[in-house]
Amino acid sequence: MNATPELGLVERARAIAPLIAREADEIERMRRLTPVVVTALVENGLYRALLPQSLGGAEAAPEHFMQMLEEIAKADASTAWCLGQCSVCAMIAASLDHDTAQEIFNAGPGILAWGAIAHEARAVEGGYRVTARWDFASGSRQASWLGAHVRIVGSDGTPRKNADGSAEVRTILFPVASATLHDVWQAIGLAGTGTDSYDVADLFIPERFTAFRDVPHALVEKGPLYRIGTGSTFSLGFAAVSLGVARATLDAAIALSRGKHQSLAASAMRDNQAIHGLIGRTEGDLRAARAYLYATANAMWRDLVATGEFSAAHRGAVRLAATWTIHQSAKVVDAAYHMAGATAVFRSNPFERRFRDMHAIAQQIQARDTHYEDVGKMILAKAR
Missing domain, CATH: 1.10.540.10 (Acyl-CoA dehydrogenase/oxidase, N-terminal domain)
Structure with missing residues (x-):
């Protein structure tokens, strides 16, 4: 295409x-x-x-x-x-x-999916051999190729090290037909992602189907996008997903409020001052979260295009903005769900699935509270 x-x-x-x-x-x-x-x-x-x-x-x-x-x-x-x-x-x-x-x-659907870092691949002539299983492969059911991030060991089983002493980790890539997929994703939210597990047995990976992920000196393409790395791009992307879920849920609550007359209430929801205030505050929270996320992303992008550098400060700023945005989006969804009352609990209405999806998003690595600790540590170190 x-x-x-x-x-x-x-x-x-x-x-x-x-x-x-x-x-x-x-x-x-x-x-x-x-x-x-x-x-x-x-x-x-x-x-x-x-x-x-x-x-x-x-x-x-x-x-x-x-x-x-x-x-x-x-x-x-x-x-x-x-x-x-x-x-x-x-x-x-x-x-x-x-x-x-x-x-x-550029063949078939051209879709790649992968799971979390785990296990080892053994270096052999011309490439690597691996027997392992990986989890959390969202999108694997649509993929034509799968990947995995593995620690490399030599032919004698000795772990290979980078120049700084850290473990050598490569991303290996292989056709989905080379793996066995396991239907394990029975989850409270994001149920449709098919975030399943997959394994391979004694699979040979030619050297050219491996790469160092998020290592600037290993880049073949020189565009600024690839300096950001996948970790920070995942954070920005999934924070944006949370904003979309929050926007849709709040919009559904607003639409409901225009027409619903709550049981035992003296007036319709649209005439209820408490509802007016809740909608106003929640709308402000959502707009603030979105503005913060995009302002952070755009400031990072301007600096990156100008300097060619994705710095530790950029990484911290993205992490903080993405984490906070996901948490704020969850609060917006909770407020909208609560506003909808008993209507929200029925599967036929546009609330309960988004509630479950949003709280599944908030449990992912991009929303961990420890990100605040990491950023706080950076801020204090800078102030010395």
Whole structure:
């Protein structure tokens, strides 16, 4: 597919959002994205948002990537989560030789998914051999390729080290047909992500299908996007997903308030001053969170484009903004859910799934409270 102009990503996402909303119940029931949704995402180039332009991708600035995910999340959080996960995984293309990246991303659906860092791969002639199982592979049910982040050991089993003494970790890539997927994702929220486990047995990985992830000197592509790294891009993307869920939930509560007359109440919700105040405060909280996240992302991006450096200060700022935004989004969803009263508990209404999805997002690594500790430590160290 031809490159998708980054400014078109948001419009394309908005255009297919009604289709995704119609499929949301089936996505929840199947516990994975439906074929019609995957086809729409692929045909509109949304999985290619962060793929290098040299490979036909959009190589989009963070702002446009985040806005794209917001629009999809308003329709269905599971779809947005998978799209965010697989889009960020595609950034590994910037560390592969061009022919290898072409083979992975420009054949079939060209979708890559991976799970958490775990296990070892043994160096052998021409590549690596690995037997292992990995978990938390969101989007794996749509993927044509899988990846894994593994510690490398030599042929004698001795762990290989980097120059600074840390363990050598590589990302290995292999066709999904080389792995066995395990249907384990029975979760309270984000049920449709199919965040399953997968394993391989004595699999040989040629050297060219491995890369150092988030290591600037290993980059083949020199665009500023790839200096950010996948960790911070995941944070920005998933924070944007939380904003989309919060926006949709609050909008549903506002729509309900215009027409509902609460049981035993003297007046309709639209005439209730307590509801007026709750909507005003919650709207302010959501707008503030969104403004903070985007201001942080855009300031980081301006500095990065100007200097070519993604600094520790940038990383801390992104982590703080993303963590706080997810937590604020959860508060917005809670307020909207509470505002809806008993209406919110029925599956036929637009509240309970978003409530569950939002609290599943808030349990992920991008929302850990320890991020505040990390940033606080950086702030105090700087003040010395």
